[in-house]
Amino acid sequence: MRSVLVANPKGGCGKTTIATNLAAAFAQSGLVTAIADVDRQRSSLTWLERRSDALPTIRGLDWTQGVGKVKKRIDRLVIDAPAAITPKDFQSLLKMADVIILPILPSAFDQVAAVTFLGKIETLKPIRKNRKPVAVVANRIRPRARAYHALIGFLDEFNQAPVTSLRETVAYTDAAETGKSIFDRRDQRSRAFQADWGPLIAYVD
């Protein structure tokens, strides 16, 4: 099994969007996939409730009351971490994860918060000792916008480069409404955005 932890203490940066789409990418590849939702808002779990049985199956694990156990037969586990979490809980999630995804929005507030967070988690034991890889993902970007270039420049100052940049599109919100991911849709628009995920898959898979 491989586990991916999606984390960022800042709310609204797209953790659930990334977690659900990543899980769907795993599931449509024939891998036994589960999402563990740690967030009290249960966004990932309610997305799963909307998801049709005809789509590739994703198991939901309710960890909102505490970190649970994972069945051995699962190939891929995606953990959707909440913005607010105690350091102890966060440590136990980190221990479980093979790789961490940190979504960052192209906004001045978000990028400062994210880099502070990055600096903090790099001093934590699991990352420091085992060198668990952290994938920074620039989320909801517009390639030609000044804010995006500012984000890249900002990250560069900290010797970080995003593993991939996910472009902003309504395809994500459209899909989410019906419990889908962009990988479950065959329309032109969704397909055009799927390729953004390739480098991230190469990194985490």
Place this chain on the structure above:
Amino acid sequence: MTASKSMREYELKFAGRAGELMAMKKAADAAAGGRASWRTAETQTIYYDTPERRLFAKGVTLRVRQSGEKCVQTVKADHSSSAAALDRAEWEQVLSGCEPDLNVLPQSARRALGTILPDELAPVVVVDMKRQKTVLVQINALGPDLEAEVAIDKGTVHAAGRSAPISECELELIGGEPSVFFQLAMEVHGNSLARLSRISKAARGFALFDETAPEAVKAPKFLLRRERSVSETFREVFGVCIANIVDNEPIAMDGKDPEGVHQIRVSIRRMRSLLAILNNRIDPERTGWLREELKWLHSSMGPARDWDVFISETLMVVDGYGIDRKQIDRLRKLAENRRAEAYRSVRETINSSRYARLTLKLTAFTEIAGWLPWPVGDNHPLVKPLRTHARSMLSRPFGKLMKGSENLADMEMEQRHEVRIRLKKLRYAVDFLHNLYPGAATTKFLKNLHRLQDQFGYLNDVAQITHMIDDLFTSGSKQVQNDPGLHAAAGLVIGWHAQHLHALEPQFLNYWDAFIQTPPFWPAKGKVGKPND
């Protein structure tokens, strides 16, 4: 002989020119008693991958092979679980169309492929091939003795608009004794220049796609196990060494990266030292030829290594010591010429039929355990676990080293060289066997032994410098021989190192004292059990 529990596959692949393959085909005809019946098949194989080539990075291939109207999809996964063991998984389905279809794959294959996004797979490598194959059956009075397939492959690998020819001969044992199979292989090979090859057609295609040149491969560390027999260990070590030699051939021939020749020599030394360590347990008649051939191969690559070291280390450290750079540079130019000549002879060696023959014979020797007498009884020392031999394999060279070499400080150069050689023999044994005895005592012994041997190594390098500089002059023109600038530079190089060696003397003696006071990590005679647990 007992039947082996695991199914071992015996497969040999040779790469050669068209003429060499023709000769091998004729030899196969002769082995079939005149003319074998060949069947020809033309195939096109397409290898698919993601834009990031994730499958290739994982050691997984997904291909569709079309032959006539039929399309077969194959997923192969290599999981190297250890240095020598390779767990290979393979899944194959006949497709209704000719595009890859992941939905027909079982869960295990999907797991091997990992995440594949929709529309992500695209052709990366195309192999067009004509295969002529035949099955050779040699029958004796008691029934089929040998059944083997011989295939001659000609074709082209295409990737990213580039292409490379394929010209190979493959032999595969279908049924029968491996020893007979290798005899056949030797017959088919004849004295051809075609060499053993370990590169798959897919790997060649991906290298073509990425425009990557082969890189030097470092021989992996051995994970010896106490309970395995000496003979099994022998096979594992030799197998890894042969693979390493073959893998480093292109780098050695290219000559730009010194690691190629270096790694080949390391692997040869490992084999030679294993033969030496087991000297009194192996019938010399079985390995005499091998010792000869390995010695030849090792020494034929010696000058290339010597000049590499001379240029990159000997001259390098002298540079920048207030010495006339221009003259040192002229000396380096001369050395580079000698190096180029040495590499020419490396290429001649690898391109020789003697070399092609040696690697094949060595593979056969390894696969059929040529070091064992036949029939081999259960009491033969070589089929006993390694642990029953390890102590004496270590204590013998150790005893030889210690005898009469207590007073290194009083020794002349000549005597020190003898100590160096004995130390080297101990080091080979220690490097092979130390991981049977993990623990602090072993780590300490290794550390003290290695740093001491580095010092002895430098002693030898310095002794070599004079010879090599002599060679630069004697092989040079009259002008070179009488060039005062070059002579001055040569004198400086020799002098610098002689002085440096002298300056290191106190440290050298300290290392020596520390080493002779380090207790051995293997158990004393008569003591049973593991020392460190």
